[in-house]
Amino acid sequence: MNAFTLPSPAKLNLCLHIVGRRPDGYHELQTLFQFLDYGDEITFVPASDGRPGIHLAASIPGVNDQDNLILRAARLLAGNQAAELPGVTLDVAKRLPMGGGLGGGSSNAATVLLGLNHYWQLGRSIDQLAELGLQLGADVPVFVRGHAAWGEGVGEQLTPANPPQDWFLVLKPACDINTGKIFSEQGLTRNTPRIKIAPAFEGDASRYRNDCEDVVRKLYPEVNQSLEWLSQFGPARLTGTGACIFGRFPTESAARIIWESKPSGITGFVAQGVNVSPLHTKLTELT
Template sequence: MSNAPTPGPLTLLAPAKLNRLLHITGRREDGYHTLQTLFQLVDLTDSITLTLRDDGEITLSKPVEGVPFDDNLMVRAARKLYPYRRDSRLGVTLAIDKCLPMGGGLGGGSSNAATVLLGLNRLWGLGLSNERLADIGLALGADVPVFVHGHSAWAEGVGERLTPVTLDTPWFVVIHPGVSVSTPAIFQDPELTRASRPITMARALQGGAATWRNDCEDTVKKRYPPIACALEWLEQFAPARVTGTGACLFATFANEDAARSVADQAGQRYKTWVARGLNTSPLHDALGR
């Protein structure tokens, strides 16, 4: 890959993820939890446009509502790459067409950060490997590396130890029940299951979706009754599960028609999407081209 800056602008899709399985296996001395999870990418996306600047500045085309500039993960990701520039005049204007809900458990912020890392690597001609970008991204959030690598994955540790996997690619109905979940509150809840026995990736995959669970789900349902109600509603049609710590939940369907039929009904109550499972990221497909 050429290390010369790309004129741009560069428009890239930042996909969501679902945690199809999430086991909490322990708690480290630093307070972080160890886990095992299956990340599956889906074709729900934000769209981010990066436009090259020659004044060394990082700017947003417009503020993201409710997110201070210095806290914006896109801005923080761009700043992480400042030391790797060969020319201090290299800057960027970032624009986002936001679809993924903030705090929904779909990884939107982490995906946005990963997209900026990969996009600026191309735009500024940095020539960094995905492994290096994933290491940089881990400081921004445990979910950033899976989006940097751009493949559905089995994850361990705090979510950073990744093994690419090829999962089935069903259709999903994804529901946001209209509440905001505090991830720290879920992980600090004394009743959270923290002692799931670790299993191998092979055993998890062999067991299949019927055996998968989310250890956060009982705690989330207890703290957020609207999520419990949405899960109960969706369970009428197919087994439903929270992704991450929520607030979003999902169910799988064998075909698009079945998913859209349920989504049409859900849409009368909740913010709802129909999504197709992916194994490779559309961001990587675009950069590969």
């Protein structure tokens, strides 16, 4: 098989409600996931000599190889067959900011699970791959399944959803957020009433929010300032625990006009929300 490249898309949490806390300390969530047509890319390069082995073309700055979800996903999928499977080098083109709440690491893991399932011709089902993905992180299954979804539990209980495929301006303030710190804050809302699944922003949009946002605003002034600026042009929200924020726009041109006027020192991008993951679209073309 020749080398092939697969997308590893970003996600947004269009809302994130914390509805309780489990005995094991994890938080019970309700969230609406939607993909973006923007993200990282992973190229799968078969070993020229056919020897086994899983390698990274280059380490990702700031991430130990032992902690890298890309390698962990590959080794988890290979299991005890690793010595028998053809070798591969994984070349990652990173575009998504780390720790931004866009799911970059989880998306990378899902792309590896699906890409190596294809390369090694393992024939694992989506359900099997999603179960493996859950061992790597609560957000991995939604990327494996590849459809926008209403998530419950710790985010792994998924019901397909079809929110409007609008355009988004996504901004990354100049700070890094510690997710553990946010979820351990005493002031975090943990008792939001449960709501039934519904398409995002139909009816009363005020019902949809991010329960982490108030805490993040207090602890990270850069996020607060960025949200205040973006809110001039319409509702703006945090995704995940941040640091990225987003605003929704009806057209690409409307989003790009605001992008051109963003404050200095803030990075970001414009992308369209999509309900079918670009990863699954590309895999269909390969098969």
